[in-house]
Amino acid sequence: MSYQIELRHLHYFKVVAEELHFRRAAERLFIAQPGLSRQIKQLEDYYGTPLFIRDKRNVALTEAGSYLQKEVDLLFNQLGTVKEHIEKITEGKITSLKLGFIGSAVQAILPQLLVELKKQQPLIDITLNELTNEVQLEMLSKKELDFGFVRIKETPIGMESLPILTEHFSLVVPKNRFPTKGKVNLQDFKQESFILFSKEYSNSYYELVMSIFEDHDFVPHVTLKTVNALSIFNLVSQGLGVAIVPSSLKKGYHTHVDFLELQHLPQRTTLSLVWNKQNRNPGIPLMLEIVNQFKNIKT
Known part of the structure; x- marks a missing residue:
């Protein structure tokens, strides 16, 4: 039957x-x-x-x-x-957007993008979730997020990505503990304990940071790992170790640490905007248009 x-x-x-x-x-x-x-x-x-x-x-x-x-x-x-979306349209709103982000996105570009998005579409609803790279990618695949701000080496199958910001790294050290001028030689820090973003933050990002140590012929003594930038800075300020982070993270945090620029290193990390190809949220083209406008202004 x-x-x-x-x-x-x-x-x-x-x-x-x-x-x-x-x-x-x-x-x-x-x-x-x-x-x-x-x-x-x-x-x-x-x-x-x-x-x-x-x-x-x-x-x-x-x-x-x-x-x-x-x-x-x-x-x-x-x-x-x-x-x-139908409820939002009924309320006179274009749509709603669910955005995932890692902490460094807040310091790099996300606030400016949100200001411009609200300026052009003041009635749009936006939900923000600070999440690790891996969680964002999983939620994007299920369309539980519309966009993710992540640091990844390769764009997963079924996703689209747009590079937002490529930057160098900085060494984070306790305030006034080390000279802040001149070229930094990481060999001078090989005996120090290191506090790093864990693999949960991003596996590819973790491997990129570890390649820095490989280039300097030593394996770091990693004593602590976390996915939270403020936690790293607070631990460093307490003298529990030093850290390597994206340089944009020196903005927006008021902590008792110094940032030593590592511009001479070849490694760079890229913050990318990622979305699901199959997501038909009408707010996605709008967000991409604003991101491209913003990038053109910045360049």
């Missing part, structure tokens, strides 16, 4: 896949358990394959069920986005 699949079938499947328990799923959905089982059976008949493995004690997703769960999650996320 063939059935016409409706959105409710997928909604029921989504809840069962989350609960992996038909009784609990039925309670969440406020329907009888036999009725829920019939709906899932209709869905399985439609696709021609079991979606769940059932026995008296356990419920598990089949391989096909696991695939469908991912697709259904994306579908309902997109439906939620459509509803949100």
Whole structure:
């Protein structure tokens, strides 16, 4: 028997896949358990394959069920986005944008972009989330973010990227502890403890920083790692080590440290704007237009 699949079938499947328990799923959905089982059976008949493995004690997703769960999650996320955009249009707003960023983006360019965006579209809703690179990329793939400000070596498949700012590094040291003038020789710091952004901040960024030490023929004694710039500066100010960070981070923080420029090193780090190619948020072209305008002004 063939059935016409409706959105409710997928909604029921989504809840069962989350609960992996038909009784609990039925309670969440406020329907009888036999009725829920019939709906899932209709869905399985439609696709021609079991979606769940059932026995008296356990419920598990089949391989096909696991695939469908991912697709259904994306579908309902997109439906939620459509509803949100329609609500904004009804309110007279063009759309809403969810932006992810790493801490250095705030010091480099993000505030100026937001000022210009609000100037051109004052009714647009903007949500900001400070997140690590890896979390941003994951959320972008699920369309849970519209844009991410990240530091990555390569643009992931399915994404687009636009370089925003390329900069050199600085060595962060306790205030008045080391000479602040003249060319810095990292060999002079090989016995120091280092405090670095962890791989969770960005794996490719971490590898880039480690290549600096490789060029100077020593392995740093990394005693502490974090994803937060202010934490790094506070730890350095307490004499717990020195750090290497993007130079833009010397702006906006009032901490008891000195920044020693490393402009002579070949390594550079690039802050990029990344978005999902499949994201149809109407605010994306607007944001890209403003970013390009801003870049043209800066150049």
